[in-house]
Amino acid sequence: MDYFLELFIGGLTRGSIYALIALGYTMVYGIIELINFAHGEIYMIGAFTALIVATILTMSGMSGVSVLVLAFLVAVLYSSCYGFTVEKIAYKPLRGASRLSPLISAIGMSIFLQNYVMLAQTSDFLPFPNLLPELPFMEPYAHIMGSTEFIIVTTTAVVMILLTILIKFTKIGKAMRATAQDRNMAMLVGVNVNRVISTTFIIGSALAAVGGVLIASHIGRINFYIGFIAGIKAFTAAVLGGIGSIPGAVLGSLILGWTESFATGYVSSDYEDVFAFALLVLILIFRPSGLLGRSTTQKV
Amino acid sequence: MMKRFLIGLSAIFLVFALAGPAPAAEPIKIGVAGAHSGDLASYGLPTVKAVELVVKDVNARGGILGRKIVLLIEDDVCKPEVATNTATKLISQKVDVVIGHICSGATKTALGIYKDAKVVTVSPSATNPELTQSGRYPNFFRTIASDDAQARLGVEFAVNKLKVTKIAVLHDKGDYGKGFAEFARKFITDGKKARVVLFEGVTPGAVDYSAVVNKVRQSGAEAVIYGGYHPEASSIIAQMRKKNMKTLFISDDGVKDDTFIKVAGRYAEGVYASGPKDTKKNPLAIAAIAAHKKAYNSDPGAFFLEGYAAALAVVNAIQKAKSTEYNALVKALRTNYVNTPVGKIRFDNRGDAIGVGFAMYQVKNGAYIEVR
Structure with missing residues (x-):
C-alpha cells in the first residue's frame, strides 16, 4: 500500500509540473487557436532568471525565504515580459494569416530562444540551488512525499484556484471567455481583443515561470534544452485533456503523470513513454477533441 | 620506355644483390x-x-x-x-x-x-x-581495456569490496549506458554472489525520477549500478538522498565528470564512478x-x-x-x-x-x- 501511495504522490507531483506548463498552451490555444511552441522556452527562461537572481542575492548575503520570494517575483515578471514580447513580435503581425504561419513562427521563436540562452549563458548543465525550504513537518513522510513535492503540489493547486477565480469572476476573465468563443463577435461588442490576447500570454508565461522555478528546484539542474522536453510532455497533456480547455489541461496533466508513474512502478520505466503515448492515442481515438475538449465543427 | 624498364629491373637486381650477401641480419x-x-x-x-x-x-x-x-x-x-x-x-x-x-x-x-x-x-x-x-x-x-572492463570493475567492486548482495541496475537506454548495464547484469548473475533485483532504463531528460527511485527502494537494493551520463545520474542520486535512501551508487566514466559533482552538490558525496587510469x-x-x-x-x-x-x-x-x-x-x-x-x-x-x-x-x- 505504501508503494502505491509513493507512486501516486510521485505521479501527482509530475502531473502538477506538467499542469503548470500545459495551462499556458491551452489558454493560448483557447483564445487564438495557436500552438505556442515557444512556451517551453518561456518556462526555461523563467528557471534561468530565478537562477541568476538567486545566485546574486545569495552572494550579497540574503538567505532563505527572501531569496525564494524575490527570485520567484523577478522570474515571473521577466518571463511575462518575454511572453508579451514574443506575442507582439512573432504572432501579432500574423494574426490575419493562415493558421500555419504563426505555427511556423512559433517554432522559429522556440529555436531562437533556445539558442539565445545557449549562447548568452552556457550549453552545460548548471546546478540549481534548492530554493524551496525544507518543511520539518514533512520530514517523517519524506519517503512518500518530500517537502519539495508537497510545495509543488500545493502551489499548483493554489495557482489553479486563482486562475479559475480570475476567469470565472473578473472582467478580464469574462473578456477572455468571450474572445475564446468568438473573436470577431467579441470585437464587435467592444472587447479589446489585442489586450485580451496580450493578457493571456502574460498569464501563461507567469505560470510557466512558476513551473520553471519549482521544477528546477526539484530536479536541481537546468540547461537551455529543458524547455523543449518539458514542453512536449505538457503539450501532450494539454491535448489529452482537450486543448483549449483549462480544467482539461489539469486533468490531462494529472492523468499523464499518474500513467507514467504507475507504468514505471508496476511495469518498467523502459516503457514509461510508450504507456503515456499509447494512452494519448487511445483517448484520441474515442474522444478526438480530448477528455474535456469541445468538439467543434471545422469550417472547410 | 625499354630503357627505363631496364634501369628499373637492374635496380631491383641491385637491391637483391645487396641484400643477398648481408650476414644473417635479416630485418x-x-x-x-x-x-x-x-x-x-x-x-x-x-x-x-x-x-x-x-x-x-x-x-x-x-x-x-x-x-x-x-x-x-x-x-x-x-x-x-x-x-x-x-x-x-x-x-x-x-x-x-x-x-x-x-x-x-x-x-x-x-x-x-x-x-x-x-x-x-x-x-x-x-x-x-x-x-x-x-x-x-x-x-x-x-x-x-575491453568494452566490458568498466562493468566488470564496477560489479567486482560492489560485490567484493562493498559486499552488497542485492543490486539494482539502471541505465539511460542509450548505446553506451545500456551496454554497460547489460554487461553489469551478466557479471552479477555469473558471479552468483549477488543478484540483480531490478533492471530498468530511465528516460533521459525527464522532469522527475521519483517513480524509478521508489522502485529501487521497493526492490530492497543495497546498491545501484548506473550506466549512462551525469545529468540523469545527478537527478537520480539527488532524489534518492532526498528520500533518505542510503543506497550506494556506482557508475561509469560518463558520470566521472566534474560537472556531476557541481550539479549534484552535496548529494554527490560518496558516489563511486569508474574512469580511465590516470596516465598523466x-x-x-x-x-x-x-x-x-x-x-x-x-x-x-x-x-x-x-x-x-x-x-x-x-x-x-x-x-x-x-x-x-x-x-x-x-x-x-x-x-x-x-x-x-x-x-x-x-x-x-x-x-x-x-x-x-x-x-x-x-x-x-x-x-x-x-x-x-
Whole structure:
C-alpha cells in the first residue's frame, strides 16, 4: 500500500509540473487557436532568471525565504515580459494569416530562444540551488512525499484556484471567455481583443515561470534544452485533456503523470513513454477533441 | 620506355644483390595495419606514428637481437572486407608480428588469417569483448581495456569490496549506458554472489525520477549500478538522498565528470564512478608525447599511447623470446611485465592486458579520489 501511495504522490507531483506548463498552451490555444511552441522556452527562461537572481542575492548575503520570494517575483515578471514580447513580435503581425504561419513562427521563436540562452549563458548543465525550504513537518513522510513535492503540489493547486477565480469572476476573465468563443463577435461588442490576447500570454508565461522555478528546484539542474522536453510532455497533456480547455489541461496533466508513474512502478520505466503515448492515442481515438475538449465543427 | 624498364629491373637486381650477401641480419618485419585513410583515419594514424617513433628508437640503438626492424604499413580503411586483403598481403610479405588492427570489426576478420599463419597480433584499440573472451584467437593481444572492463570493475567492486548482495541496475537506454548495464547484469548473475533485483532504463531528460527511485527502494537494493551520463545520474542520486535512501551508487566514466559533482552538490558525496587510469604522471607517457611533439610538432591523436605501448610490448617480447617464433613470442607476452606509457603491463591467457584500463573513484569533499 505504501508503494502505491509513493507512486501516486510521485505521479501527482509530475502531473502538477506538467499542469503548470500545459495551462499556458491551452489558454493560448483557447483564445487564438495557436500552438505556442515557444512556451517551453518561456518556462526555461523563467528557471534561468530565478537562477541568476538567486545566485546574486545569495552572494550579497540574503538567505532563505527572501531569496525564494524575490527570485520567484523577478522570474515571473521577466518571463511575462518575454511572453508579451514574443506575442507582439512573432504572432501579432500574423494574426490575419493562415493558421500555419504563426505555427511556423512559433517554432522559429522556440529555436531562437533556445539558442539565445545557449549562447548568452552556457550549453552545460548548471546546478540549481534548492530554493524551496525544507518543511520539518514533512520530514517523517519524506519517503512518500518530500517537502519539495508537497510545495509543488500545493502551489499548483493554489495557482489553479486563482486562475479559475480570475476567469470565472473578473472582467478580464469574462473578456477572455468571450474572445475564446468568438473573436470577431467579441470585437464587435467592444472587447479589446489585442489586450485580451496580450493578457493571456502574460498569464501563461507567469505560470510557466512558476513551473520553471519549482521544477528546477526539484530536479536541481537546468540547461537551455529543458524547455523543449518539458514542453512536449505538457503539450501532450494539454491535448489529452482537450486543448483549449483549462480544467482539461489539469486533468490531462494529472492523468499523464499518474500513467507514467504507475507504468514505471508496476511495469518498467523502459516503457514509461510508450504507456503515456499509447494512452494519448487511445483517448484520441474515442474522444478526438480530448477528455474535456469541445468538439467543434471545422469550417472547410 | 625499354630503357627505363631496364634501369628499373637492374635496380631491383641491385637491391637483391645487396641484400643477398648481408650476414644473417635479416630485418624483423612488423606490420602496422589499421584505418589510415577514410573518415576513421584519425583513429589509425596516431598508432602508425607511435610505432614509427618506437622503431626509430630501437633501430638507432642497433635493433633487437642484432636485427633491424622494418615496418610494413597497410591500410584497411576500418572495413572488414578490406582487412582480409590487408592481412593476406602482410602474410605474403612474411610479416613477423602485426600491430593492429584499429577497428574491432576489421580486427576480427583479419585475426582468422593471422591465426592460421601463426602471427601474433597486438591491437591498440579494438575493444570488442568477444575478441579475447571467445578464446578463438590465441594469437590476439591488446593494450586497451575491453568494452566490458568498466562493468566488470564496477560489479567486482560492489560485490567484493562493498559486499552488497542485492543490486539494482539502471541505465539511460542509450548505446553506451545500456551496454554497460547489460554487461553489469551478466557479471552479477555469473558471479552468483549477488543478484540483480531490478533492471530498468530511465528516460533521459525527464522532469522527475521519483517513480524509478521508489522502485529501487521497493526492490530492497543495497546498491545501484548506473550506466549512462551525469545529468540523469545527478537527478537520480539527488532524489534518492532526498528520500533518505542510503543506497550506494556506482557508475561509469560518463558520470566521472566534474560537472556531476557541481550539479549534484552535496548529494554527490560518496558516489563511486569508474574512469580511465590516470596516465598523466607516467614518465613513459610524458616522454612519448614529448617525442611526438618533437617529431610532428603537434599533440598526438587517439590511441597514441596504446599504440606506443603495443610497440614496446612487441619489442620487449621479441627480446625476451630471443626470436620471432610464434610460441616463444606468445609465451613472452604472457609472462613478462613491460613498462609502457599506459602502465606496467603483461597479458593474460586470453590476450587482455593486465594493468591497463579503469580505476574506481569516489566523491570525497567535492572531488573524485581514486579508491585503493
